[in-house]
Amino acid sequence: MKFKGHHIISMTSFSRDMIDSILETAERMEPIALGKQRSGLLTGKILAVLFFEPSTRTRMSFETAMYRLGGDVLNLGSVDASSIAKGETLADTIRVVDGYADAIVLRHPKEGAAQLAAEFSTIPILNAGDGAGHHPTQTLLDLYTIKRESRLEGLKIALAGDLKYGRTVHSLCYALSLYGAEITLISPRELRMPEEIISDLEKRGAKVTETDTIEDAINEVDVIYMTRIQKERFPDPAEYEKVANRLKITPELLTDARPELRIMHPLPRVNEIDTGVDETQHACYFKQAFYGVPVRMALLALVLGAIEI
Amino acid sequence: MKFKGHHIISMTSFSRDMIDSILETAERMEPIALGKQRSGLLTGKILAVLFFEPSTRTRMSFETAMYRLGGDVLNLGSVDASSIAKGETLADTIRVVDGYADAIVLRHPKEGAAQLAAEFSTIPILNAGDGAGHHPTQTLLDLYTIKRESRLEGLKIALAGDLKYGRTVHSLCYALSLYGAEITLISPRELRMPEEIISDLEKRGAKVTETDTIEDAINEVDVIYMTRIQKERFPDPAEYEKVANRLKITPELLTDARPELRIMHPLPRVNEIDTGVDETQHACYFKQAFYGVPVRMALLALVLGAIEI
Amino acid sequence: MKFKGHHIISMTSFSRDMIDSILETAERMEPIALGKQRSGLLTGKILAVLFFEPSTRTRMSFETAMYRLGGDVLNLGSVDASSIAKGETLADTIRVVDGYADAIVLRHPKEGAAQLAAEFSTIPILNAGDGAGHHPTQTLLDLYTIKRESRLEGLKIALAGDLKYGRTVHSLCYALSLYGAEITLISPRELRMPEEIISDLEKRGAKVTETDTIEDAINEVDVIYMTRIQKERFPDPAEYEKVANRLKITPELLTDARPELRIMHPLPRVNEIDTGVDETQHACYFKQAFYGVPVRMALLALVLGAIEI
Numbered sequence: 001m002k003f004k005g006h007h008i009i010s011m012t013s014f015s016r017d018m019i020d021s022i023l024e025t026a027e028r029m030e031p032i033a034l035g036k037q038r039s040g041l042l043t044g045k046i047l048a049v050l051f052f053e054p055s056t057r058t059r060m061s062f063e064t065a066m067y068r069l070g071g072d073v074l075n076l077g078s079v080d081a082s083s084i085a086k087g088e089t090l091a092d093t094i095r096v097v098d099g100y101a102d103a104i105v106l107r108h109p110k111e112g113a114a115q116l117a118a119e120f121s122t123i124p125i126l127n128a129g130d131g132a133g134h135h136p137t138q139t140l141l142d143l144y145t146i147k148r149e150s151r152l153e154g155l156k157i158a159l160a161g162d163l164k165y166g167r168t169v170h171s172l173c174y175a176l177s178l179y180g181a182e183i184t185l186i187s188p189r190e191l192r193m194p195e196e197i198i199s200d201l202e203k204r205g206a207k208v209t210e211t212d213t214i215e216d217a218i219n220e221v222d223v224i225y226m227t228r229i230q231k232e233r234f235p236d237p238a239e240y241e242k243v244a245n246r247l248k249i250t251p252e253l254l255t256d257a258r259p260e261l262r263i264m265h266p267l268p269r270v271n272e273i274d275t276g277v278d279e280t281q282h283a284c285y286f287k288q289a290f291y292g293v294p295v296r297m298a299l300l301a302l303v304l305g306a307i308e309i
Numbered sequence: 310m311k312f313k314g315h316h317i318i319s320m321t322s323f324s325r326d327m328i329d330s331i332l333e334t335a336e337r338m339e340p341i342a343l344g345k346q347r348s349g350l351l352t353g354k355i356l357a358v359l360f361f362e363p364s365t366r367t368r369m370s371f372e373t374a375m376y377r378l379g380g381d382v383l384n385l386g387s388v389d390a391s392s393i394a395k396g397e398t399l400a401d402t403i404r405v406v407d408g409y410a411d412a413i414v415l416r417h418p419k420e421g422a423a424q425l426a427a428e429f430s431t432i433p434i435l436n437a438g439d440g441a442g443h444h445p446t447q448t449l450l451d452l453y454t455i456k457r458e459s460r461l462e463g464l465k466i467a468l469a470g471d472l473k474y475g476r477t478v479h480s481l482c483y484a485l486s487l488y489g490a491e492i493t494l495i496s497p498r499e500l501r502m503p504e505e506i507i508s509d510l511e512k513r514g515a516k517v518t519e520t521d522t523i524e525d526a527i528n529e530v531d532v533i534y535m536t537r538i539q540k541e542r543f544p545d546p547a548e549y550e551k552v553a554n555r556l557k558i559t560p561e562l563l564t565d566a567r568p569e570l571r572i573m574h575p576l577p578r579v580n581e582i583d584t585g586v587d588e589t590q591h592a593c594y595f596k597q598a599f600y601g602v603p604v605r606m607a608l609l610a611l612v613l614g615a616i617e618i
Numbered sequence: 619m620k621f622k623g624h625h626i627i628s629m630t631s632f633s634r635d636m637i638d639s640i641l642e643t644a645e646r647m648e649p650i651a652l653g654k655q656r657s658g659l660l661t662g663k664i665l666a667v668l669f670f671e672p673s674t675r676t677r678m679s680f681e682t683a684m685y686r687l688g689g690d691v692l693n694l695g696s697v698d699a700s701s702i703a704k705g706e707t708l709a710d711t712i713r714v715v716d717g718y719a720d721a722i723v724l725r726h727p728k729e730g731a732a733q734l735a736a737e738f739s740t741i742p743i744l745n746a747g748d749g750a751g752h753h754p755t756q757t758l759l760d761l762y763t764i765k766r767e768s769r770l771e772g773l774k775i776a777l778a779g780d781l782k783y784g785r786t787v788h789s790l791c792y793a794l795s796l797y798g799a800e801i802t803l804i805s806p807r808e809l810r811m812p813e814e815i816i817s818d819l820e821k822r823g824a825k826v827t828e829t830d831t832i833e834d835a836i837n838e839v840d841v842i843y844m845t846r847i848q849k850e851r852f853p854d855p856a857e858y859e860k861v862a863n864r865l866k867i868t869p870e871l872l873t874d875a876r877p878e879l880r881i882m883h884p885l886p887r888v889n890e891i892d893t894g895v896d897e898t899q900h901a902c903y904f905k906q907a908f909y910g911v912p913v914r915m916a917l918l919a920l921v922l923g924a925i926e927i
């Protein structure tokens with residue numbers, strides 16, 4: 001399998017075999033990610049970090065990934081303060097940065113930005129989220145978390161929150177359909193997953209059920225994946241409050257949960273998960289954030305040709 | 310003495326022996342801090358820099374300390390642009406960054422933030438100032454400056470400026486009381502050091518005198534420690550001007566000063582020290598800024614277990 | 619020739635021999651700049667990046683230059699967030715940073731800032747542009763681009779756009795006069811190159827012609843150097859549009875151009891060069907941006923004494 005020089009734009013280009021290879025590579029990276037083992041795999045290499053909108057966790061874990069492998073990080077900095085403010089196009093920015101680095105990680109508010117960047121870049125582009133578009137490294141770290149903390153084979157998973165606009169959950173569901181997962185969708189009526197995505201998932205082999213409360217699902221699944229509901233989605237604040245309260249995990253809700261149940265969240269959370277849950281064996285959202293490091297290390301090492309699989 | 314894995318939250322946890330050990334370690338770091346000698350003591354280690362308010366000197370000297378020892382620096386960046394703006398708690402931010410780094414240096418506007426962070430962190434927290442709370446690395450670099458440029462034993466020191474709100478001077482005085490210093494306090498009536506601190510200092514072995522002009526003290530002491538007086542403390546601008554003019558060091562004031570007299574300032578200065586003083590043998594505030602580097606190198610190497618004392 | 623410890627403030631201090639030596643050193647740096655070869659020439663060294671106004675390309679290429687040679691980068695960060703906002707003078711900032719780094723690259727909106735900084739610094743200052751003053755590393759990378767993509771000896775070059783305020787083109791013309799270049803100046807009447815500069819150039823050995831359209835020059839020269847015209851220079855927007863349209867390079871204009879013709883631009887471009895030109899053999903503005911890396915590597919290695927020429 002050849003990753004060297006390839007762009008990482010979207011999950012749709014990955015077969016299950018490719019995903020498995022990436023996750024296995026990430027697993028080998030874990031001791032280095034934890035700082036228990038040192039690596040000079042990317043010494044002398046430079047990762048350019050182009051974040052046209054902030055995303056602290058994603059940026060920091062990419063930077064950590066690069067440092068753990070001995071590489072350096074070149075930051076575009078805030079966009080207001082850059083030549084983009086002088087009217088430079090994304091294509092021009094990419095062609096300039098192309099000469100300064102060995103790979104580019106790009107975050108952009110506009111869908112399709114990563115694909116556009118790839119067309120103008122001679123070095124690998126890693127898409128760190130482009131608006132309503134894709135965010136493949138988030139999906140890969142979610143899969144990796146499930147693999148490490150639960151199981152990918154025969155997985156029963158519930159996804160709760162905003163399933164209509166949530167790019168993260170759509171992409172994760174597609175990927176999970178490759179593994180034949182049983183998926184329970186939990187959302188308020190206003191934020192249901194779009195019909196065409198559900199039917200797509202079923203065609204690809206996933207089993208999909210819908211419900212609107214967490215209570216029923218909690219004892220049936222291996223993993224609950226929580227997401228944030230944005231207040232702005234609701235014209236009526238009272239309606240938001242009602243929904244937000246119903247889609248919230250509390251320690252009480254977990255009284256009878258099986259020990260194996262795992263709770264995930266892409267973070268930042270606001271109120272979807274009570275802090276009382278943090279100390280239970282079910283919580284794995286902070287581990288999930290950490291798992292972004294070995295996964296991004298694997299991707300960087302692969303596209304830069306430092307390892308082959 | 311075991312520092313590995315320990316948090317550095319406040320000076321109150323340090324005995325005189327511990328302080329002496331840190332200062333001796335800093336002294337060994339000086340050739341590396343000056344770039345005269347290379348070190349790979351922290352190669353492969355990552356320091357996360359979480360500054361919830363700007364403090365350029367402190368941040369830069371921590372970063373330099375890490376680089377001089379071969380380590381890397383991961384920056385949270387500006388808080389407006391981070392997930393904190395999305396409502397993430399400090400506890401959550403810390404638990405996420407915990408997975409990205411080997412130590413965290415935290416600057417925060419709220420008193421107690423560093424202690425809170427320490428409760429949620431599995432990696433060492435270094436407090437780089439938490440509001441009206443503590444700023445132990447500033448105190449240690451002040452002590453180090455006194456040790457290198459004057460003497461800690463039998464020291465006569467005058468502190469001038471805002472002694473009421475100045476966290477820096479309170480903490481330094483407590484530390485100096487461990488060495489039995491003779492302390493002269495010079496401040497306008499409105500900004501006198503709080504009574505309870507003075508009586509505390511005396512209980513701990515310091516000898517404390519108060520005055521309100523610099524002239525008298527200047528020929529009596531080994532060190533004058535100047536601080537900035539903030540205009541905002543005075544309801545009447547005219548009153549501020551009067552006070553600021555009285556608590557100012559000029560070359561004229563130093564005409565008869567003993568050659569050994571040293572002038573310190575945590576910087577940035579505004580008008581408290583006339584630039585004409587800079588070229589005199591008394592000025593040591595820029596050296597003081599530099600001394601932050603070996604002191605922070607010592608602390609980083611100690612809490613990360615790279616050296617033991 | 620001794621560069622170690624020297625400041626790089628302006629082109630006026632460089633003889634032709636010195637320029638040639640720097641360009642030759644840059645050429646040796648190219649394989650490392652391209653990431654094809656690794657170097658530890660500046661391992662353990664720290665470059666402080668003090669940008670008092672943004673300049674993304676210049677900053678990033680300096681940082682890349684430092685990383686490619688194994689060094690580290692310490693960033694002052696945005697000025698609003700720094701102690702400068704508390705009223706610190708440039709002289710004080712420089713004297714503090716002097717203790718944190720091995721060299722300083724300074725960008726400042728005020729003319730003369732770099733010279734001032736040099737007076738207070740014990741480590742080399744590299745001027746990355748000081749307002750209407752100098753920007754020597756831009757000139758050196760322009761010369762390097764001409765050397766690599768065309769020829770410095772017997773060069774015929776046209777410079778187009780804002781020749782009145784353009785610091786970049788003034789400095790480049792002075793340097794080219796050392797090589798006896800034939801210079802064609804193309805600008806609207808309002809933005810003509812100042813008479814005294816033209817007569818200076820002629821005294822130094824350059825042959826200077828003026829015109830106001832690109833068409834005539836395009837088949838006569840080896841290199842066209844385009845620059846951006848700022849809308850703000852024109853009281854009447856209609857006048858700006860007229861001028862901007864006349865000073866624009868399009869693929870049509872290049873139909874009969876000699877294959878050797880090279881088009882340069884300091885970037886960012888807005889409309890001066892149609893994107894249709896990018897894929898032609900004439901375009902070399904993105905390469906020009908890249909060439910900033912080996913040139914800055916050469917300068918850093920020289921002033922830090924890592925190599926001698």
